[in-house]
Amino acid sequence: MPTRILLEGRPGAGKTTLVRRLATLLRTRRAVGFTTEEIRYGGTRSGFALETLEGGHRAVLAHVDFPGPPRVGRYGVDLDVMEQFALPPLMSAAADPVPGDLVLIDELGRMELACTAFQDTVRCLFESDIDIVATVHAHRDPFTDALKQRPDITLLQVTRANRDTLPDDLAARLEKP
Template identity: 40%
Template sequence: MNILITGKPGAGKTTLVKKISQELGNVAGGFYTEEIRSKGKRVGFKVNALDGTTAVLAHVEAKSDYRFSKYAVLKEGFERIALPALEKALSESKVIIIDEIGPMELFSDNFKTLILEIFDGSRVVIATIKHKCTPFIEDLKKRKDVKLFNLSKENFDSIHQDIMKLFNI
């Protein structure tokens, strides 16, 4: 079963997957991203594996050939954390958390290849995607084995309950 969670910025996608992964405990593996803030402003993003390892994904002051909006995307740091976390989850976890499959993460061809392998596998996948999609993400959304949830602040609790019911929790 592959679950995709979409929604506008600020809807709570990362909050939801973090909550679900905490409730599932040791059966979940993978990663989530979160903002880096300085003086109240977002200056970047970091990638956090569920095992606690972390790296900067993108930053306004970093240097990189990969750019998204005002951010330099640090593909190597992302791959150093996210790829091993996903490979470990694929072999050891019942549930794979991926937050997120977005334009910055998709600079990594290795990530795209691994995502397809994960979605084709037997593990339960809970992944977040941006509201605005790339062709790669559109293809994921069209898969017959994908259940899509459109998250908002108003339906956060009901979607959380719907997803947890899928696990009989």
């Protein structure tokens, strides 16, 4: 049975840092997926960038200067970034899982979920035979709430107290033969 881990935490808890650290700790597994991070200008958050784990492709996913739609809060979201960068490796992993591969997604958040094709791909991934670790926001959302209720999900809370030890713990768990 595939491993399904959702890492839930509040903004600033360290979810992105945890996923990036986990990706670097993996020695026997190939990680596919993406991370997101804040873009800051003059000490103020102005947007979010998406970066693929393989190839390191980076693009601005959401920004205060983007018109949208869609808009999430004060950010316009560029759905083309999801479709061009995030979806291809995830769709490939869902369609033809490679033994030993691990899907890492940071994150299943409102900006990413504004892309219907991303939601569809995530559903396919959770029905496939591939291990998945994904970060999720702590607030309620019908899509992520449904994932959290699945019987095959391990839901871990990410806090400032455990964010530094979780990557090593997860790497050890995921690399067991």
